Amino acid sequence: MKKLIKELKTELVNTWEGSIMRSFRDGLIVSERHLQALFFHHMQDHLEGLGLRMWVEPKLTGPDDKLACGNLMPDLLITADTKIIAFMELKYVPHGYSEYEHDRDKMWQYFQSATRDKYYLNTDLKGDWDERIIYTKHDESFGCIAVIAKSGAAALDYTSYRTSHDLKVFSPESFLLLTGTIDGSSQPKFNPPQV
Numbered sequence: 587m588k589k590l591i592k593e594l595k596t597e598l599v600n601t602w603e604g605s606i607m608r609s610f611r612d613g614l615i616v617s618e619r620h621l622q623a624l625f626f627h628h629m630q631d632h633l634e635g636l637g638l639r640m641w642v643e644p645k646l647t648g649p650d651d652k653l654a655c656g657n658l659m660p661d662l663l664i665t666a667d668t669k670i671i672a673f674m675e676l677k678y679v680p681h682g683y684s685e686y687e688h689d690r691d692k693m694w695q696y697f698q699s700a701t702r703d704k705y706y707l708n709t710d711l712k713g714d715w716d717e718r719i720i721y722t723k724h725d726e727s728f729g730c731i732a733v734i735a736k737s738g739a740a741a742l743d744y745t746s747y748r749t750s751h752d753l754k755v756f757s758p759e760s761f762l763l764l765t766g767t768i769d770g771s772s773q774p775k776f777n778p779p780q781v
Contacts, residue, residue: 590636591726594664594671595762598730601628602764610680610734610766618678621734622661625676639665645708646721658695658705669724670705673697677733677741680768684733686741693729693747697760732764742767 605628609615615624626640633640641663662674673696675689705721733741740746742765 587724587726590638590666591671591728593636594633594638595728597629597632598672598762599764601625602732602766604628606732607766615678615734618661618676621676621678621732625662625674625732633664637666638671641665641707646705647708658692660692660696665721666724668719668721670721670727671724672728672730674730674732677731677735679735679739679741682736683739684735684741686731686733686739686746689731690747693731693761696729697723697727726759728760728762730762730764734766735768737767739767741765 606615606621606624609624615621622642626642629640643659643661644663646658646660646663660673661676662672663670664672664674673693675692677684677686677689679685703723707719707721731741731747733739735741744763747761747763
């Protein structure tokens with residue numbers, strides 16, 4: 587699994603620094619939803635080749651108490667069969683200071699609550715929970731937040747994520763931060779991944 591996780595992180599970084607950056611520099615990303623669609627489009631074939639699946643805004647709930655679990659909904663979720671490999675949150679506020687606290691708190695929820703080690707995934711078109719399949723976090727599951735924001739936004743700074751919650755959730759092994767900034771120049775800057 588370590589090799590698979592490493593390859594997935596590499597592919598996320600390559601997609602961010604390649605296809606996403608080119609689309610952004612060419613003015614072809616207009617919203618967070620568009621950014622989400624580009625990630626799905628550019629990664630889907632590679633993920634399938636690795637035996638992984640990417641879910642777009644899946645609704646998750648815990649098997650013990652559906653209502654108390656809050657029906658979590660990451661922007662993107664990556665699974666290997668019934669193992670959850672990565673939770674992803676995206677922010678697209680190119681000319682503003684992106685707020686990050688809500689996504690940071692959601693990321694913390696994914697990894698910290700004992701009731702959230704197992705999830706049902708809403709795959710039924712009627713809106714029912716498929717209680718036959720339980721998705722579980724893997725020991726090496728990780729979170730990824732990808733942000734495009736104005737230079738100076740706290741959401742672009744790795745230390746902003748490590749200040750108010752258990753540091754293990756936002757450790758280099760468990761967390762990947764991908765950032766792109768607008769600083770007023772004609773060209774956006776994509777920063778090296780922060781891990």
